[in-house]
Amino acid sequence: MSRDAELLALLEAERERQVDFLQRFARIDTANPPGDTRQAADLFRAFLDKEGIAHRTEAPKADNPNIIAGFEGGKGPGRHLVLNGHLDVFPVGDRAAWQRDPRSGDIADGRLHGRGTVDMKCGTTALLFAFACLHRLREELSGRVTLTVVSDEETGGKWGTAWLLENCASEVTGECVLNSEPSGLATVRFGEKCMLWLRFTIAVKGGHSAYPHTGGSANKVAAALIQDLLAIEKMVPDEPGTVRTTLDRPEVRAAAELSLGAGAAEVMRRVSVNVGTIQGGVKINMLPPQCVLEVDFRLPVGISRAAVLARVAEIAARHPGTRFEELLPGGPEANVSDPTHEMMGHLLRRAGALAGALLASPPQPIVSLGGTDTRFWRAKGVPAFVYGCSPAGMGGVDESVSLAEFHHVMKVHALAAWDYLTSARS
Ligand SMILES: [Zn+2]
Structure with a gap:
């Protein structure tokens, strides 16, 4: 068995544990505001302890803990890859409008229910398991992998990612970032408005x-x-050349419309x-x-x-x-990573190969209409890419995530990270 097939087999063998973790995460209230994520952070730390992975907590606000976990590859120095997901979620809104308890964690028809399952309990859990599997195969990797699990994303990131990049820069800046916010399987996002x-x-x-x-x-x-x-x-925007040629491609326009609705390809630009x-x-x-x-x-x-x-x-x-x-002076500019960056290639190739029936045509690179914490890395010149489950139902009543998409996103990130950390050293 090739080593990347071994990585997939490790992830496959733990499907029940993955679903169980996501279910327990879905049952913890991390609505922001108020944004108290302490209990969820406990769940993540207990998992990391069990895996024997070193971690520490940075909590500039006591109820907004951020976790930094990391390990070195066994093949010596190389690139530094950072994985990033958030713990906090949108508030429940009108509870009476929900069919199920917003923190039921119920599983029905292949979907796991609960507020924040789409944005982004699914994605953050997927990265955690991808990270743990990479750790088990760390002797095959060069360089370093860091997982950042943050709070405060939904209210701007001041106490979360922005704080970490400001105060723990050497640990969390890295050379490339993977994020699993909901993007839809048909697109990998390399920038945002x-x-x-x-x-x-x-x-x-x-x-x-x-x-x-x-x-x-x-x-x-x-x-x-x-x-x-x-x-x-x-x-008329003055787009960098690679961005323009990427977004001009008919298959990219089609994927944007498929993922974000008719008219999105134009609104994006x-x-x-x-x-x-x-x-x-x-x-x-x-x-x-x-x-x-x-x-x-x-x-x-x-x-x-x-x-x-x-x-x-x-x-x-x-x-x-x-x-x-x-009203929000000093906010971030529209930001972009190179759509021809090596990591984009890994994500597109792995996502296309693993999607099976989940995707009719290969995924394409696009710019996001909304914002994520990746902007903080792009502002520092670090390439950052987003691939996650379908955003449908995000922040709405009866939010639920497809478990097939959950497993798919986990595998794509694990394999793209694998490709990045086993290819030529920078
Ligand atoms: Zn989010």
Whole structure:
């Protein structure tokens, strides 16, 4: 048996243990807010202890522990691969709307139920088992593998991944990162769009609506402002060459649409503008003196926050009484890793070969519409890639994950890591 087949056999032999772990994880409340992940961290630490893998905990906030586990390969120095998943999940929301207890961990029709099973208890568990199997075969590997299991992802990562990269950089930065956030089996994500939130306040004189000539209407200004802001969607991104040629490929566009819905291939590469709230006016027969808009801009790779802010400033200046402020100042830019990086090749090849009936055509590299902790590594120039289960049902009522996808994602990460740590040393 080849050594990578041995790795697969090890994972296959533990299916029951894997499902049992995921079930127990699903039954622990890690909803964020409040984001208390201590009990879940205990579950992970007990597993690592049993496997004899060294680990330690960094908890800048006592109820937000982060686990760092790692080992050296037996074949001497080489590359440093980092695996990253999070413990915290979305809140349950309207409990009455759920058919089952949101922490049931029930298994029915090949799916395991519970809040956070998709995002990302499935993925974090998959990485844990992939990591443990690599550890058992560590004599065959060169370099180093580090597993980071973090808290605080759902509320920005300040006490989780961002904190680790800031305070434990030599341990967790690595040279390449694998993450298993839900992506859908048809795509491997090598970048993500940026989120820019702005609040516009329009203040004018107002007055009585029978006398429109005596004072302006903030709502009327808002209507014109919105039309101008929507034109920002037409900005053309300056994508790096490899990103452009990758995303231009018809099979990549098709995979993006399959994974994210019709229209996604276009949205992935342009600014989207959502006027999320409009609040203006007091009474039907009064000229509104104030209108407040909150607008969510999502920027693609190749358009900077500064470029959009400059366009917005230009537009705002044309509309009387309009000012704006940034709601999340200093947020990350759209970020990207090289889609032709060696790791992308490993992930695509292994995912395609292992998918069987789960996938009709080979997976393709795309840019994510939402954000993950991989952005913190990309900001440091470390290539980072995301491959996980289908995002369908993520954060919704009756969230559940396919166990077939759970096992598939685990194997793909284990084998891609294997390929990376057994190929030519850097
Ligand atoms: Zn997530």
